[in-house]
Amino acid sequence: MSEKTNRQWRLSSRPVGMVSEANFDFVEEPIPEIGEGEYLVRNLYLSFDPAMRGWMEDRASYIPPVGIGEVMRAGTVGEVTESRHPDFAVGDRVQGLFGWQEYAVGGRGLAQGTKVPEGMPITWPLGVCGITGLTAYFGLLDLGRPEPGETVLVSGAAGATGSVVAQIAKLKGCRVVGIAGGPAKCALLTDDFGLDAAIDYKAEDVQARIAETCPDGVNIYFDNVGGPILDAALANLAQRARVVLCGGISGYNEKEPPPGPRNLMNLVIQRGRMEGFIVIDYMARFPEATAELAEWVTSGSIRHLEDVQEGIENAVQTFLRLFRGQNTGKQLLKL
Numbered sequence: 117m118s119e120k121t122n123r124q125w126r127l128s129s130r131p132v133g134m135v136s137e138a139n140f141d142f143v144e145e146p147i148p149e150i151g152e153g154e155y156l157v158r159n160l161y162l163s164f165d166p167a168m169r170g171w172m173e174d175r176a177s178y179i180p181p182v183g184i185g186e187v188m189r190a191g192t193v194g195e196v197t198e199s200r201h202p203d204f205a206v207g208d209r210v211q212g213l214f215g216w217q218e219y220a221v222g223g224r225g226l227a228q229g230t231k232v233p234e235g236m237p238i239t240w241p242l243g244v245c246g247i248t249g250l251t252a253y254f255g256l257l258d259l260g261r262p263e264p265g266e267t268v269l270v271s272g273a274a275g276a277t278g279s280v281v282a283q284i285a286k287l288k289g290c291r292v293v294g295i296a297g298g299p300a301k302c303a304l305l306t307d308d309f310g311l312d313a314a315i316d317y318k319a320e321d322v323q324a325r326i327a328e329t330c331p332d333g334v335n336i337y338f339d340n341v342g343g344p345i346l347d348a349a350l351a352n353l354a355q356r357a358r359v360v361l362c363g364g365i366s367g368y369n370e371k372e373p374p375p376g377p378r379n380l381m382n383l384v385i386q387r388g389r390m391e392g393f394i395v396i397d398y399m400a401r402f403p404e405a406t407a408e409l410a411e412w413v414t415s416g417s418i419r420h421l422e423d424v425q426e427g428i429e430n431a432v433q434t435f436l437r438l439f440r441g442q443n444t445g446k447q448l449l450k451l
């Protein structure tokens with residue numbers, strides 16, 4: 117890492133179809149000066165989240181789009197190296213939306229930042245004890261409302277969110293079936309995470325395999341991917357099923373939105389409920405959930421996998437790993 121400069125990735129154009137390096141400029145700038153009420157952060161790890169693809173689009177959403185010419189927004193963790201902020205001291209470990217860069221100004225705009233809880237491993241606030249774990253927690257427990265003995269189906273099950281959903285569902289006494297791409301991820305789900313069955317959507321007939329592995333129907337479907345997998349799940353609902361719409365990564369890089377599901381009528385027939393959510397709506401309850409997630413991880417009840425790439429110059433390639441299915445567990449980049 118350069119001593120005097122700040123290497124950054126700035127958004128240079130809005131992607132049409134699959135995002136690529138051509139949508140960014142890799143630039144080197146002086147380390148920024150901080151003003152009164154601000155602090156300087158040296159980023160240690162960047163988080164990669166499929167939602168960041170949506171932030172690159174010029175459209176109204178739950179958060180403003182990243183502007184052309186701005187540093188690519190991302191959650192990060194780092195260390196305070198200078199401070200003119202009353203609540204942050206040099207050496208503090210912080211988390212926040214500090215972006216794809218080596219140094220960032222905290223206490224400004226969306227990059228207000230918060231301290232990493234005392235004693236918590238530095239990467240956890242980006243994964244299992246951050247947005248990822250919280251998404252799994254509130255999506256499954258608040259929207260899905262699992263009961264012991266119910267069957268929970270999870271897509272993107274070897275990913276950051278899905279792997280936590282699947283394990284919390286097991287903790288709640290459910291039968292859990294995971295959907296993931298490839299035999300290695302499927303073996304991980306059954307052999308390491310203790311799921312009851314796994315479906316390789318790249319090699320198997322998903323609808324038929326859901327019917328086979330969930331013979332009494334699906335009580336909760338936690339959807340991370342959308343598209344044909346969502347449709348296959350809808351075809352296999354049990355009565356009073358809950359479909360939790362968390363994300364739809366299969367469509368994030370499509371030029372046109374994929375066609376809607378064809379099996380929606382099954383919600384009527386099975387008296388089901390389908391509901392979307394955005395995790396930031398639960399912010400007031402983050403402390404209680406973070407504490408419970410941390411306790412589950414510390415006690416070994418939940419296994420937390422991280423996929424750590426290295427080097428700021430590899431930020432775009434690391435982002436692409438999400439859409440290529442190359443990550444297992446939480447995708448991070450170490451600086």
Ligand SMILES: NC(=O)c1ccc[n+]([C@@H]2O[C@H](COP(=O)([O-])OP(=O)(O)OC[C@H]3O[C@@H](n4cnc5c(N)ncnc54)[C@H](OP(=O)(O)O)[C@@H]3O)[C@@H](O)[C@H]2O)c1
Nearest residue numbers: 166251275276277296297340341363364365366394395441
């Ligand atoms: N609602 C919320 O507040 C909220 C918050 C956080 C995340 N999310 C959503 O949760 C989902 C998972 O996010 P994450 O951060 O945990 O990412 P992740 O699951 O760790 O990584 C993405 C995974 O998606 C799978 N994938 C990629 N393209 C696919 C396709 N065409 N069809 C099926 N699967 C595909 C890949 O796994 P395979 O190898 O198995 O294909 C890849 O590993 C995303 O949809 C994200 O937008 C929602």
